[in-house]
């Protein structure tokens with residue numbers, strides 16, 4: 001029969017595209033429950049879903065930051081039966097830590113980390129009883145490796161990676177699969193929202209050098225990286241479909257073969273020196289030559305690393 005897939009954060013970006021891709025599966029193998037915090041934002045999803053809406057796709061309200069909302073949503077699912085849970089909802093946070101309040105940082109953790117924990121706590125007991133299920137988590141390459149000026153976002157994704165790496169072991173005993181997806185840059189509203197946030201920032205309490213490194217060195221090179229290697233939400237949706245359809249889904253799934261060499265640096269040198277120094281050089285020494293650096297990186301991506309990446 002059809003598999004019930006519940007996805008968080010479907011009003012835009014990657015979540016929207018995963019919902020539509022699964023709902024339009026040619027063999028109609030999925031009953032998609034697309035959830036979003038604010039149902040007023042449903043139009044873009046419904047337009048993309050077309051006549052799948054009401055057939056293989058339905059909508060439910062869900063705010064991953066609210067215990068009550070999570071419980072109510074899962075109680076509204078028939079028999080609380082979810083075969084595949086896709087934790088996609090997430091928020092970014094960019095900028096020098098001196099200018100970010102602890103409350104803003106907590107909001108990021110409440111969404112990216114506790115949001116996933118809330119969902120898993122609510123859905124896992126039923127999966128355990130049935131001895132089946134698949135939990136998918138949208139992590140990021142920043143769940144594996146720190147990136148300058150993304151300190152708190154990175155920390156929230158690391159927290160989730162650690163949580164899931166620990167959970168995966170007991171879940172295996174219950175025949176429940178757990179997969180992380182680690183995209184590099186993806187062109188979505190995520191990028192736009194962050195740039196808008198940055199434009200509004202006035203950097204209280206931050207020294208002039210740090211502001212300059214952030215605005216004049218980091219931001220332009222970050223935009224270059226998005227341009228040079230950004231994937232589309234469609235790419236990530238295709239990877240996600242491959243992962244849930246795989247006989248033996250991998251635990252970690254990098255989606256971007258151009259970014260894989262950067263992540264590989266961390267695993268090539270366990271002291272951390274290689275990755276920290278390379279990031280330093282990329283930012284402060286090659287900054288203006290980022291395009292050239294990116295071309296070199298592309299050449300360095302040997303076929304063996306490509307094979308480690310799940311292609312769209």
Ligand code: NAD
Pocket residue numbers: 008009010011012013014015036037062063064065088089090091092111115138139140141182183184185186187188189190191193
């Ligand atoms: P997006 O901003 O388009 O989508 C994020 C979605 O999460 C939005 O629909 C938003 O409304 C929703 N959301 C936020 N807080 C929520 C809450 N409390 N409850 C329910 N929904 C909530 O951005 P995206 O790029 O599609 O991001 C999706 C996921 O992919 C995120 O977890 C993000 O960290 C991850 N990711 C994005 C990129 C990228 O470059 N865009 C790269 C790697 C990983």
